Amino acid sequence: MKIVLDAMGGDNAPDANIKGAVNAINKVKAEVILVGKEDIIRSKIKEFYGKELEQISSRLKIKNATETIEMEDTPTIAIKHKKDSSMVVGFKMLKEDEGDVFISAGNSGALLTGATLLVGRIKGIDRPALAGILPAYHSQLLLIDAGSNTNCKPINLLQFAQMSTIYIRNTFGIEHPAIGLLNIGTEETKGNDLVKESYKLLKEKSEELGINFVGNVEGRDAFSGKIDAIVTDGFTGNVFLKTTEGLGKFVKKTLTESFMKNIISKILAVPSLPALKRFSKEMDYKSYGGALFLGVKKPVVKAHGSSDELLFEYTIIQAEKFVENKAVDKMIDEFEKLNSKKAEEKLQNNMQ
Amino acid sequence: MKIVLDAMGGDNAPDANIKGAVNAINKVKAEVILVGKEDIIRSKIKEFYGKELEQISSRLKIKNATETIEMEDTPTIAIKHKKDSSMVVGFKMLKEDEGDVFISAGNSGALLTGATLLVGRIKGIDRPALAGILPAYHSQLLLIDAGSNTNCKPINLLQFAQMSTIYIRNTFGIEHPAIGLLNIGTEETKGNDLVKESYKLLKEKSEELGINFVGNVEGRDAFSGKIDAIVTDGFTGNVFLKTTEGLGKFVKKTLTESFMKNIISKILAVPSLPALKRFSKEMDYKSYGGALFLGVKKPVVKAHGSSDELLFEYTIIQAEKFVENKAVDKMIDEFEKLNSKKAEEKLQNNMQ
Numbered sequence: 060m061k062i063v064l065d066a067m068g069g070d071n072a073p074d075a076n077i078k079g080a081v082n083a084i085n086k087v088k089a090e091v092i093l094v095g096k097e098d099i100i101r102s103k104i105k106e107f108y109g110k111e112l113e114q115i116s117s118r119l120k121i122k123n124a125t126e127t128i129e130m131e132d133t134p135t136i137a138i139k140h141k142k143d144s145s146m147v148v149g150f151k152m153l154k155e156d157e158g159d160v161f162i163s164a165g166n167s168g169a170l171l172t173g174a175t176l177l178v179g180r181i182k183g184i185d186r187p188a189l190a191g192i193l194p195a196y197h198s199q200l201l202l203i204d205a206g207s208n209t210n211c212k213p214i215n216l217l218q219f220a221q222m223s224t225i226y227i228r229n230t231f232g233i234e235h236p237a238i239g240l241l242n243i244g245t246e247e248t249k250g251n252d253l254v255k256e257s258y259k260l261l262k263e264k265s266e267e268l269g270i271n272f273v274g275n276v277e278g279r280d281a282f283s284g285k286i287d288a289i290v291t292d293g294f295t296g297n298v299f300l301k302t303t304e305g306l307g308k309f310v311k312k313t314l315t316e317s318f319m320k321n322i323i324s325k326i327l328a329v330p331s332l333p334a335l336k337r338f339s340k341e342m343d344y345k346s347y348g349g350a351l352f353l354g355v356k357k358p359v360v361k362a363h364g365s366s367d368e369l370l371f372e373y374t375i376i377q378a379e380k381f382v383e384n385k386a387v388d389k390m391i392d393e394f395e396k397l398n399s400k401k402a403e404e405k406l407q408n409n410m411q
Numbered sequence: 412m413k414i415v416l417d418a419m420g421g422d423n424a425p426d427a428n429i430k431g432a433v434n435a436i437n438k439v440k441a442e443v444i445l446v447g448k449e450d451i452i453r454s455k456i457k458e459f460y461g462k463e464l465e466q467i468s469s470r471l472k473i474k475n476a477t478e479t480i481e482m483e484d485t486p487t488i489a490i491k492h493k494k495d496s497s498m499v500v501g502f503k504m505l506k507e508d509e510g511d512v513f514i515s516a517g518n519s520g521a522l523l524t525g526a527t528l529l530v531g532r533i534k535g536i537d538r539p540a541l542a543g544i545l546p547a548y549h550s551q552l553l554l555i556d557a558g559s560n561t562n563c564k565p566i567n568l569l570q571f572a573q574m575s576t577i578y579i580r581n582t583f584g585i586e587h588p589a590i591g592l593l594n595i596g597t598e599e600t601k602g603n604d605l606v607k608e609s610y611k612l613l614k615e616k617s618e619e620l621g622i623n624f625v626g627n628v629e630g631r632d633a634f635s636g637k638i639d640a641i642v643t644d645g646f647t648g649n650v651f652l653k654t655t656e657g658l659g660k661f662v663k664k665t666l667t668e669s670f671m672k673n674i675i676s677k678i679l680a681v682p683s684l685p686a687l688k689r690f691s692k693e694m695d696y697k698s699y700g701g702a703l704f705l706g707v708k709k710p711v712v713k714a715h716g717s718s719d720e721l722l723f724e725y726t727i728i729q730a731e732k733f734v735e736n737k738a739v740d741k742m743i744d745e746f747e748k749l750n751s752k753k754a755e756e757k758l759q760n761n762m763q
Contacts, residue, residue: 281657282658297595299651
């Protein structure tokens with residue numbers, strides 16, 4: 060297996076990307092290929108580790124790419140014109156089977172545009188979407204769309220529900236994952252127009268499409284562990300994701316300060332350090348890695364823009380699992396079956 | 412001062428409402444008037460405390476109301492037809508100066524309809540909105556609209572910014588509160604259509620209206636303590652609020668389990684109990700009471716639907732402060748000044 064990592068994308072690139080790849084290399088079986096300016100990557104590795112890249116691992120590689128897509132670049136223009144950027148080169152490797160998964164922490168818009176234009180959508184999916192994995196009570200929660208489609212239609216939300224069902228079944232082994240619609244109340248009549256119409260469509264189509272639709276879900280019940288995925292538009296989903304992140308940071312800071320208030324509280328905290336560690340581990344969104352871009356023909360992982368070396372390491376490990384589970388291949392298969400079923404029905408209808 | 416409490420509204424009514432009022436009565440200077448079925452309230456008090464209502468406090472009163480608005484009731488119909496419901500009677504007391512603030516944990520839609528129809532909007536405000544107060548790092552965060560207007564226009568968000576500025580200045584003593592627009596990125600070009608247009612309008616009008624508009628704010632920065640209020644539509648705001656709540660519950664449960672995992676971790680946790688208590692207090696959204704309904708002519712407080720007796724107690728104490736600060740009177744004054752200034756300008760323009 061070959062994991063392709065955009066070495067130049069993200070707030071802490073290329074240092075964090077390179078260090079994350081080096082840290083991960085002995086925890087994965089795959090090759091890790093850093094895409095970016097070869098001379099810079101080589102000199103950084105020498106600086107950080109006092110060794111040549113080849114001395115670190117025979118599975119650590121470089122693919123040279125001379126350009127970089129910046130955060131300020133307009134997505135479509137950048138993808139079309141910066142042909143030798145780390146992102147475009149990475150996507151081409153994916154397309155030409157020189158890589159099995161592509162990870163980037165760079166410009167989100169460009170990543171989504173590139174995935175759609177250069178790798179291509181799965182037939183039957185109008186809008187691919189970012190799926191984030193969040194911690195939940197003794198479980199995890201898949202959030203789709205976590206931020207790629209700011210304006211959505213009900214059909215998009217239905218397809219998000221289909222994709223999450225297939226993904227969760229194949230990755231977490233949950234046969235009938237519970238899919239909820241993010242709303243501000245559990246009643247059918249609640250919400251804005253998009254949510255009301257999506258509710259109707261999901262209710263109507265869920266049996267036919269094998270979706271275990273559990274109805275509207277409020278944010279207050281999202282982390283209960285009873286819901287496996289929540290579907291929503293990319294604006295609301297991104298607000299949800301970032302609110303979770305913001306509150307998480309605030310909790311951590313406040314908890315630390317409560318324990319570190321003075322020398323006495325610091326000493327008193329020592330016996331409970333294992334419990335605190337257990338708590339941190341359970342809560343840490345980082346251990347869930349990046350967000351998956353579902354609906355394209357190959358595995359694409361969006362790493363957090365502010366990824367540090369630890370987060371890159373986690374994301375690489377998760378990406379390997381993503382490929383091992385063949386989640387994307389299975390998704391293509393299931394949608395193909397669905398498409399041919401539809402085509403058959405259409406043919407039969409026309410013949411009647 | 413007279414605090415009017417809907418005794419029949421909320422998931423735990425009337426028990427939690429009555430107990431909350433009894434708990435609060437010695438912590439406030441005001442009279443607390445329970446509105447609801449007198450015979451039930453009297454017999455509950457006898458059951459809980461073995462005393463008559465009059466024996467508990469001379470400041471604890473009842474106003475009889477024979478009907479109740481249920482959660483399933485259609486707001487407008489309920490307000491128009493259930494004329495002897497605890498909610499309608501409560502609003503009438505407010506209107507006729509038999510009460511200074513009305514608190515209800517009942518049907519949100521009915522509460523908002525009642526406040527607008529029976530108490531009336533402040534001139535210059537098109538849509539009153541719920542303002543929730545959340546904990547933030549060494550500070551607090553006002554969230555408006557927390558859930559009353561599912562579909563909003565840019566002008567509504569501008570007015571929410573005006574109202575929060577006036578409210579925060581008068582309540583928390585922050586002369587130029589920092590007002591942010593909830594978005595999925597900090598750049599001007601980010602977000603859905605509503606947010607993009609609202610950004611433009613806020614930027615254009617903020618100086619004239621004395622709003623310290625700090626631009627787009629992401630959920631991840633909302634709790635940093637640097638932002639005093641975030642404005643958003645009622646759908647997104649409610650998702651934000653409930654996500655915060657859901658994650659808070661999850662954090663609490665996980666933290667408790669980490670410390671209570673086994674007998675050893677329980678013993679080891681003892682020395683750090685003060686730190687844990689400090690943390691809980693800092694985080695507890697309950698101590699911030701209910702949400703304020705800003706933009707109507709009298710103080711109206713929406714208590715949490717699932718309020719327990721402790722939360723009712725907090726909400727009553729907070730409601731007293733809300734009245735003492737004269738936040739609503741000051742808001743009426745400021746909008747009147749603004750309206751007469753506008754009228755004058757219009758007159759001058761016409762004369763030119």
